[in-house]
Amino acid sequence: MRILKLILTLSLLSIYNSSAQTLNWASLKKEQRHLANLNIGLDYGVTAGIVYSYHLKTALPMAIGLEYSMPSGKKIGDDFKTKLGGQIRWFRFSDFNFSTRIQGVFRRFDSNYVTLTNFGTDVSGTLGYYKPKWFLAGEAGFDKAIVTHFKHSDLMSDNFTAKNGWYMPATGGNFYYGLQTGFSWQSHDIILKVGKVINQDFRTEPLLPFYVQIGYTLKMK
Numbered sequence: 001m002r003i004l005k006l007i008l009t010l011s012l013l014s015i016y017n018s019s020a021q022t023l024n025w026a027s028l029k030k031e032q033r034h035l036a037n038l039n040i041g042l043d044y045g046v047t048a049g050i051v052y053s054y055h056l057k058t059a060l061p062m063a064i065g066l067e068y069s070m071p072s073g074k075k076i077g078d079d080f081k082t083k084l085g086g087q088i089r090w091f092r093f094s095d096f097n098f099s100t101r102i103q104g105v106f107r108r109f110d111s112n113y114v115t116l117t118n119f120g121t122d123v124s125g126t127l128g129y130y131k132p133k134w135f136l137a138g139e140a141g142f143d144k145a146i147v148t149h150f151k152h153s154d155l156m157s158d159n160f161t162a163k164n165g166w167y168m169p170a171t172g173g174n175f176y177y178g179l180q181t182g183f184s185w186q187s188h189d190i191i192l193k194v195g196k197v198i199n200q201d202f203r204t205e206p207l208l209p210f211y212v213q214i215g216y217t218l219k220m221k
Helices: 002-015 154-159
Strands: 034-043 045-055 062-071 080-093 096-110 114-131 134-152 165-167 173-185 188-199 210-220
Touching (some): 034 188, 096 134, 114 173
Antiparallel strands (some): 034 210, 062 080, 080 096, 096 114, 134 165, 134 173, 173 188
């Protein structure tokens, strides 16, 4: 059981990345409904992602979207993360804005020992100072694997007592917190995010316990 928990923890740390689309609420216009984002970053390894969001016509500014991201490696696409959900700005006081985001997560991790697929959630809150041409905000969130399927390789089965199937982990979540900033003009945003990641036990950290990401967003009617 300890071996399974260790593999799950390390795998989640290795494929975590902060790919969620970051919005400058002050520059987002009502008629800009379609938001497309490309990003690349450093988070345990080099990661790349693509995000599409739709800006809803609601009383409170809200966007729902789909994300796909993956780390670099010899086998492109063997590890990946997808997210589906939305974010909403709850209040604005002068130029200060507070928003939250909740997403369902499906991801896959493959190694010489095991192939993991899991379902989880990613929840975060962001508070910042937003102007039409720039913004600066702080974000904190929690990425949790709720249920995971293990498919062990022959190498794992020959050396350890391991069973395939679904597993409800006692661990397998990451807290993350950091800063995000960006510059906006017309229908374009350039976003920079930096922060730190730590396991939910507040002791385990990835090899690189921080993340850096730069992204570009195009806002269309």
